[in-house]
Amino acid sequence: MIQIALIGLTAVLIAIQFKGGKSEYGIYITLAAAILIFCFGINKMDMIIAGIKEIQGYIHIKETYITLLIKIVGITYVAEFASSLCKDAGYGAISNQIEVVGKLTILTISMPVLMALLRTIDEFLT
Structure with a gap:
C-alpha cells in the first residue's frame, strides 16, 4: 500500500507542476499513474477470488x-x-x-x- 500511495502522491505532485502551463501533461501523468495503480489492484484480485472460492467450499454456494x-x-x-x-x-x-x-x-x-x-x-x- 505504501508503494501505491507513493506512486499516487508523486503523480499528483508532478501534475501540479504542469497545471500552470501545460495542463494536458498533468492529465496524462494522472492517467498513467491511475493505470499503474489499477494494475496493482488487479493483481490483488487473484487473492480475493481464491478467498471467495474457499468460502464457497464451506457454505456450498x-x-x-x-x-x-x-x-x-x-x-x-x-x-x-x-x-x-x-x-x-x-x-x-x-x-x-x-x-x-x-x-x-x-x-x-x-x-x-x-x-x-x-x-x-x-x-x-x-
Whole structure:
C-alpha cells in the first residue's frame, strides 16, 4: 500500500507542476499513474477470488452466484476508475453517465439472483 500511495502522491505532485502551463501533461501523468495503480489492484484480485472460492467450499454456494459476485466487483471497480478519471479531467457529465451505466449494468446482471430470491420467497409463502 505504501508503494501505491507513493506512486499516487508523486503523480499528483508532478501534475501540479504542469497545471500552470501545460495542463494536458498533468492529465496524462494522472492517467498513467491511475493505470499503474489499477494494475496493482488487479493483481490483488487473484487473492480475493481464491478467498471467495474457499468460502464457497464451506457454505456450498452455486458457482454461478460466485461468478456473478466477481463480475459485479469488476464492474464496480472499472466504473469507479473510469468515472474518477473523467471527473479529474473536468468532465463531470461523462463521469456521472459512467456511474449510472455501471449501476444499471450491475442491476441487469444481478436480475437472475433477484428472481431466484423472489421465487424462494414465493415458495415459502405458498
